[in-house]
Amino acid sequence: MKIDLHSHTHCSDGLLSPTELVLRAVEKGVNALAITDHDTVAGLAEAKQSITEQQLPLQLINGVEISTSWQTFEIHIVGLNIDPTNAQFLQNLATQQQRRLERAEEMSHRLAKHNIPDVLPAVLALANGAALTRTHFARHLVNIGQANSMNNVFKKFLGRGKIGYVANSWVDMAEAVQWIQAAGGEAVLAHPLKYKLNTKWLKRLLADFAAANGDAVEIISPQQTPQQRRDLWALCQEYQFTASVGSDFHQPTTWNELGKNLYLTDDVKPVWHHWPLAQVAGNAF
Structure with a gap:
């Protein structure tokens, strides 16, 4: 399985x-x-x-x-x-979403101070109601030519200590x-x-x-x-x-895929050891 x-x-x-x-x-x-x-x-x-x-x-x-x-x-x-x-x-979870919005507002403010304006409206449109993450900022900054890859966005703008980084206030x-x-x-x-x-x-x-x-x-x-x-x-x-x-799958790539290489050896006790996984059906359990 x-x-x-x-x-x-x-x-x-x-x-x-x-x-x-x-x-x-x-x-x-x-x-x-x-x-x-x-x-x-x-x-x-x-x-x-x-x-x-x-x-x-x-x-x-x-x-x-x-x-x-x-x-x-x-x-x-x-x-x-x-x-x-x-x-x-x-x-x-709603309190977490509010924290995400507040963080996004501050990230946008800091980027604007470094001549990258109007980031928040674009990020909100890109997210389309989804939970806001730094990934949405990274996608937007790639889209407008501020970097040539997602990794470079984090290295240049969004990583710890960079101009768009805002420390979290999570639970x-x-x-x-x-x-x-x-x-x-x-x-x-x-x-x-x-x-x-x-x-x-x-x-x-x-x-x-x-x-x-x-x-x-x-x-x-x-x-x-x-x-x-x-x-x-x-x-x-x-x-x-x-x-x-877990694959931590976000999108199809050449290096990660749903279910790929997620095997456990027989000596490992899985979190699902008491779940009814043998009954594969269309309903959550």
Whole structure:
């Protein structure tokens, strides 16, 4: 069974619609897919409807990816099997969306001071109601010729210490774990190697995540080496986490794909060990 528990649609910073995403997942042989847009569950209803109407052989896991603050770092926590209709959870996500808008306004203001005007209206139009991210800014700056690639935008304008960078004011990591679990879900530390922490700081992050009653760590991503996967699983065992897998898919590329290389070895206890994944159907569970 091919399982992918981290993906994005155009409801945040992905390029595919929820319908396009689930169709691509089926095309790539994925059996169970979590849609985990940034601080929003807006894409889940369309995805579920498409799976049901088209009778797709795909099991949808209701998910979200919450941006959080820990120490001086932005840490992403994926929520799996959350109840997307939970009123308090939706209210909590709304506070995150307001933070995103406030950050976008300040980013636009700073870019304007460096002779790049009118960024916010263009970014809002590009996002078209989606959760605002720096990716939307990067796409716009490429579109207007300020850089020739997304990576160069972050190096020149949006990375830490650059002219358009604004420090985040996200929810505390431990509080985000509480949000997810109160909505019936399990909290997963997303892509731990992307934060570029040394071993000491990574262990500190995992210890604090354990103290916050986090559930699992995403130990498998497409770009990781086998040794990195083994090292992450050893840390999971040390802190008693289960393991999750996710492509963090945003758009079709030559280096990343839904469900690609997301395998676990037999000695690893997956986050889904108690889920009814054997019953692949069109309904979320």
